[in-house]
Amino acid sequence: MSDSIPSNPFSLSPRVAVSGGATASGSNSDVFGPVVIALEEITMRFRHQTVLEGINLQVRKGETLAVIGESGCGKTVLLKLMIGLLKPTKGRVRFEGRDLAGLSQRDLTQMRLRFGFLFQMAALFDSLTIFDNVAFGPREHRLMAPSELPGMVRERLREVGLPEGIEFKKPAELSGGQRKRVGLARALALNPEVLLYDEPTTGLDPVMSDVINELILQTQRAHHTTGIVVTHDMTTVRKVADRVVMLYPRARLKPGEAQMIYDGPPENLHDHSDPRVRQFVRGEAGERLRELSLARDDSVFASEISMPFRFQR
Numbered sequence: 001m002s003d004s005i006p007s008n009p010f011s012l013s014p015r016v017a018v019s020g021g022a023t024a025s026g027s028n029s030d031v032f033g034p035v036v037i038a039l040e041e042i043t044m045r046f047r048h049q050t051v052l053e054g055i056n057l058q059v060r061k062g063e064t065l066a067v068i069g070e071s072g073c074g075k076t077v078l079l080k081l082m083i084g085l086l087k088p089t090k091g092r093v094r095f096e097g098r099d100l101a102g103l104s105q106r107d108l109t110q111m112r113l114r115f116g117f118l119f120q121m122a123a124l125f126d127s128l129t130i131f132d133n134v135a136f137g138p139r140e141h142r143l144m145a146p147s148e149l150p151g152m153v154r155e156r157l158r159e160v161g162l163p164e165g166i167e168f169k170k171p172a173e174l175s176g177g178q179r180k181r182v183g184l185a186r187a188l189a190l191n192p193e194v195l196l197y198d199e200p201t202t203g204l205d206p207v208m209s210d211v212i213n214e215l216i217l218q219t220q221r222a223h224h225t226t227g228i229v230v231t232h233d234m235t236t237v238r239k240v241a242d243r244v245v246m247l248y249p250r251a252r253l254k255p256g257e258a259q260m261i262y263d264g265p266p267e268n269l270h271d272h273s274d275p276r277v278r279q280f281v282r283g284e285a286g287e288r289l290r291e292l293s294l295a296r297d298d299s300v301f302a303s304e305i306s307m308p309f310r311f312q313r
């Protein structure tokens with residue numbers, strides 16, 4: 001293989017080579033299983049702010065979906081809706097066909113036990129040891145005999161590459177990357193079928209980010225989990241996603257425009273015809289700067305911005 005870096009970095013997506021990729025309109029039902037999570041005509045409003053509107057999305061068993069988009073566009077809200085931590089203002093959320101709105105609290109708790117979460121800051125309990133953090137879910141829900149816990153905790157910590165002895169430490173004694181790995185071990189302790197990752201690499205150096213990306217991939221392969229990854233990190237998208245959806249902040253949409261501006265395989269993002277998609281994944285400010293300058297009514301500045309953006313003044 002050539003050492004040169006391809007002009008489209010998505011062209012070497014290892015997930016696509018493995019899975020066969022997805023169709024332009026979403027996931028490929030030939031490659032993945034039945035629909036596990038479905039969002040139908042979702043609107044989410046907080047007081048006077050409508051964050052999500054008209055969202056339709058299906059996630060299939062075994063697929064890893066990345067959700068991208070600017071800060072504040074509603075990615076985390078989307079994750080919370082999927083597990084019933086938020087109730088939509090309008091529309092339905094279904095898990096395996098069942099409308100979450102119709103589930104009792106007990107059924108909702110049972111459903112959530114089939115999910116694992118890796119939150120932005122790993123969200124460990126600071127006062128508990130690493131052992132107690134990883135054992136927390138199975139212990140709380142009495143899913144395992146106490147005698148089975150040490151073996152399970154050791155196995156999960158080994159799986160995420162953490163050394164023996166770390167289980168006696170507290171989260172404050174660990175690096176950011178180690179904490180994320182404990183967060184993943186804790187999520188895996190419940191043998192989840194669906195894993196939700198919220199910004200799994202935020203705050204990590206590139207090498208540790210790669211370790212986390214590898215662990216996400218390996219987890220999917222070893223446990224055949226379905227994954228939903230909210231991220232700004234395009235390396236993560238390239239490495240782990242079968243399919244990507246991009247949300248656009250609703251407040252900046254023109255009347256009648258759909259909020260989900262991309263739904264397809266990662267390799268089509270880089271050269272996409274929509275400049276909002278292209279510039280987001282390339283990290284270019286062009287369209288956003290044009291919008292900002294128009295908001296300032298600075299038409300001269302706006303007309304000077306070219307694509308890709310260059311400082312011309």
Ligand SMILES: Nc1ncnc2c1ncn2[C@@H]1O[C@H](COP(=O)(O)OP(=O)(O)OP(=O)(O)O)[C@@H](O)[C@H]1O
Nearest residue numbers: 046049051069070071072073074075076077078230
């Ligand atoms: N419980 C809540 N009550 C009121 N507003 C909320 C609530 N949760 C989220 N929001 C608002 O919804 C919007 C979207 O939030 P969300 O956390 O989903 O953004 P995001 O796309 O995940 O952003 P980031 O990439 O910065 O994490 C924000 O304006 C936020 O203030």
